[in-house]
Amino acid sequence: xxxxxxxxxxxSASVGDRVTITCRASQDIxxxxxxxxxKPGKAPKLLIDAGSSLQSGVPSxxxxxxxxxxxxxxxxxxxxxxxxxxxxxxxxxxPLTFGGGTKLEIK
Amino acid sequence: xxxxxxxxxxxxxxxxxxxxxxxxxxxTFSQYEVNWVxxxxxKGLEWLSYISTGGTTIHYADSVKGRxxxxxxxxxxxxxxxxxxxxxxxxxAVYYCARDRPYMDVWGKGTTVTVSS
Numbered sequence: 001x002x003x004x005x006x007x008x009x010x011x012s013a014s015v016g017d018r019v020t021i022t023c024r025a026s027q028d029i030x031x032x033x034x035x036x037x038x039k040p041g042k043a044p045k046l047l048i049d050a051g052s053s054l055q056s057g058v059p060s061x062x063x064x065x066x067x068x069x070x071x072x073x074x075x076x077x078x079x080x081x082x083x084x085x086x087x088x089x090x091x092x093x094x095p096l097t098f099g100g101g102t103k104l105e106i107k
Numbered sequence: 108x109x110x111x112x113x114x115x116x117x118x119x120x121x122x123x124x125x126x127x128x129x130x131x132x133x134x135t136f137s138q139y140e141v142n143w144v145x146x147x148x149x150k151g152l153e154w155l156s157y158i159s160t161g162g163t164t165i166h167y168a169d170s171v172k173g174r175x176x177x178x179x180x181x182x183x184x185x186x187x188x189x190x191x192x193x194x195x196x197x198x199x200a201v202y203y204c205a206r207d208r209p210y211m212d213v214w215g216k217g218t219t220v221t222v223s224s
Contacts, residue, residue, distance in 0.1 A: 034210040038152075043215065044152065044205075044211070044214055049210035055212070089152075089154075091209045095166065095167075095168050096157070097154065098151060
């Protein structure tokens with residue numbers, strides 16, 4: 001099984017800050033990676049697929065990069081609505097696996 | 108509006124069974140693969156199962172293999188099921204169905220399953 005390791009597990013930041021979350025796969029997954037945002041009590045929302053492809057309607061302050069085993073999600077200028085938990089997920093092979101999540105909190 | 112709606116959750120005793128349903132609307136459900144994903148209280152996301160468009164290819168997580176069965180209704184093309192048997196306390200979670208594209212681009216709001224005596 002492919003293990004997905006996210007870091008940090010939590011981060012405190014302020015509105016306007018730039019934040020980077022990393023995700024590492026235990027083996028090469030090419031660009032088969034998605035990023036999701038989840039707010040308390042809500043279902044996850046797909047932000048980015050194929051490593052770097054922004055979903056329609058997702059603000060351009062979100063960006064994804066990476067391939068192979070190392071990936072990053074960057075939020076260029078945090079907005080109040082961005083405080084949430086973020087998950088990466090590999091879609092390279094079954095079983096599909098998620099990272100442990102990164103909780104983005106207000107400083 | 109494209110949406111998925113889960114139902115069938117509830118309180119069940121350890122060792123019991125439950126069948127979850129997921130109904131799709133706003134898109135041609137039969138043309139998409141689908142997953143079940145769960146989230147235990149205060150924990151992260153756990154993928155459980157996948158079914159292909161025709162139902163011929165199915166995958167399960169080891170944690171549910173042999174206990175859970177995914178299926179889709181070929182007659183009612185907008186229905187997906189998860190039959191859950193031999194339930195354990197650790198199966199307590201919110202269960203989501205999610206469209207696979209192959210990334211999970213549409214999610215239901217979830218249905219809560221509580222396994223407790």
